């Protein structure tokens with residue numbers, strides 16, 4: 536256990552703090568040069584500057600006060616939601632909110648689904664369970680645990696996508712929500728959302744599309760010529776969709792959106808209470824205080840790039856992913872798992888000790904992303920990883936050459 540830090544008696548000068556921060560980060564992983572395969576996203580230097588400037592301009596404002604004090608933030612949030620509803624082809628009656636990230640967006644979707652289902656069924660015995668592909672993000676289980684809801688994780692297909700037949704078989708009287716990912720985090724493949732949408736419609740269930748990681752990339756990859764299947768509100772069974780601005784939207788953290796097909800669905804996500812001495816308290820999301828900077832930063836970045844800017848970045852990202860996949864598969868015996876749709880991919884080889892490969896990459900200064908089932912390494916690549924590719928592949932070839940062959944290997948993964 537590390538020693539507990541005492542609360543400082545005297546303050547320290549501002550310059551000293553700046554220098555200390557710089558010194559402290561020396562030991563961190565070198566994300567700027569593509570050595571961190573998750574957590575951070577980069578596009579163009581100007582985009583980062585646009586987001587940072589807008590964030591700093593609204594550093595102190597609180598988006599909780601958008602209705603009563605900071606109308607400009609209310610306007611910006613409504614613009615960001617409007618632009619996102621437009622991007623995801625939502626109908627006129629659709630609505631949404633900005634949140635602190637994918638986990639909060641997913642939590643709100645589960646809450647709205649639960650309260651909607653309970654209001655509709657009017658059956659005291661009904662709890663409501665969730666049927667998910669095993670590749671769905673743990674945020675669904677986190678939400679379900681908080682709300683005491685059962686979760687059924689269903690094995691994926693051989694192509695690493697959700698197996699909607701198996702999901703259909705897992706549905707029972709208590710099922711209320713189905714989930715598909717665009718794409719899933721572990722393998723970067725897009726689930727068969729059109730099939731899930733039909734399944735949801737035919738059974739009267741709520742389909743949530745988790746486009747947290749791919750929402751702000753998939754439409755632009757399609758515009759740049761990639762084959763991206765329909766996944767948004769154009770499919771009638773899609774009730775809600777989450778998309779993270781702070782991932783491939785390249786906006787400052789924390790920023791995500793939760794969108795609902797209908798305002799009445801969105802109302803089930805919100806909170807409205809009038810019991811304390813300060814009057815009515817109303818929020819559309821989980822948290823109270825929200826950083827104004829995140830709202831302004833997202834508004835500025837979306838407006839700075841526009842569809843054209845995002846499409847140009849998507850074209851570079853897809854070309855980069857192809858080059859990574861080719862480079863990896865040129866290193867025998869490595870194979871990329873499935874057919875990644877965007878810029879997330881994982882790879883491994885039966886019988887090759889992938890934990891040893893990852894360890895060797897770590898000693899060469901790369902933070903290794905991992906998958907456990909099957910054992911492999913994982914990359915979520917943004918433009919931060921473009922220039923790093925030759926070095927990465929050279930080090931990977933060296934690591935594979937040294938790795939032992941094993942039987943029944945297991946990789947322990949932790950985020």
Ligand SMILES: *Cc1c(COP(=O)(O)O)cnc(C)c1O
Nearest residue numbers: 636637638672674720745747748
């Ligand atoms: C990142 C991610 C989430 C969770 O988002 P946070 O912003 O980390 O809370 C949910 N689903 C998928 C597919 C993700 O990649």
